[in-house]
Amino acid sequence: VQGDLVLWAVGVRGNPLPGLPADARGRVPTDPCLRLVGYPEVYVVGDLNGLGFPQLAPVALQQGRWAARNLLRALREQDPLPFRYRDRGxxxxxxxxxxxxxxxxxxxxxxxxxxxxxxxxxxxxxxxxxxxxxxxxxxxxxxxxxxxxxxxxx
Structure with missing residues (x-):
């Protein structure tokens, strides 16, 4: 999919992307900063993220906000920060x-x-x-x- 910005929302199980390795739950490998391994310009949040967090909406919301912060950091030529999940219950x-x-x-x-x-x-x-x-x-x-x-x- 070509575009300046692509947002992809999926359900409880990650929907595999052609050409990318995925685990049994459809998750793709990501680094601690939520970036797709091998593609540091691509952030992966929610059910598709391979860090092993619960596949729940609160996790995806936190990851989305974190990815947005890291995108802003990239625009300021700062290093991204590793994601820290806060379980709120x-x-x-x-x-x-x-x-x-x-x-x-x-x-x-x-x-x-x-x-x-x-x-x-x-x-x-x-x-x-x-x-x-x-x-x-x-x-x-x-x-x-x-x-x-x-x-x-x-």
């Missing part, structure tokens, strides 16, 4: 008003964990408009017990 929704959370070694369940999950996910969205639209969609779904936004393929 786990959150999972298991039903209406029910979730489980483990943060800073503390376990929370039920409605408090569900509200925490919603807050954390809204906070991670970019821009007030996106946060508002997702919040309104969630509120509609919650109040009327039917999906708000549906994406239908052509």
């Amino acid at each position: 786990q959150l999972a929704v298991i039903g209406r008003n029910r979730a489980v959370a483990e943060l800073w070694g503390l376990g929370v369940a039920g409605l408090p964990a569900w509200l925490l999950w919603a807050f954390v996910h809204l906070r991670e969205l970019v821009g007030f408009r996106n946060r508002l639209l997702v919040f309104l969609d969630w509120a509609y779904t919650y109040l009327f017990r039917e999906p708000g936004v549906r994406i239908l393929p052509d």
Whole structure:
């Protein structure tokens, strides 16, 4: 794919790239700075990154921010910094008003964990408009017990 900037988002398993070695999970070899081995101008984040971190959204978000910092460092002709993952815990929704959370070694369940999950996910969205639209969609779904936004393929 040719372009000035290419962003690639994939699911739980890395989607192998032709011509690149990959492990059983589809991950490609990367250096500690998140760069593709043999291609220091290419950064790999998320499920495709071969450093062995959990294939979870919070890891991918941290790696994306770290790669952006390293790209800015490269523009200033500074060396990239090795990625440091900060485990902030786990959150999972298991039903209406029910979730489980483990943060800073503390376990929370039920409605408090569900509200925490919603807050954390809204906070991670970019821009007030996106946060508002997702919040309104969630509120509609919650109040009327039917999906708000549906994406239908052509």
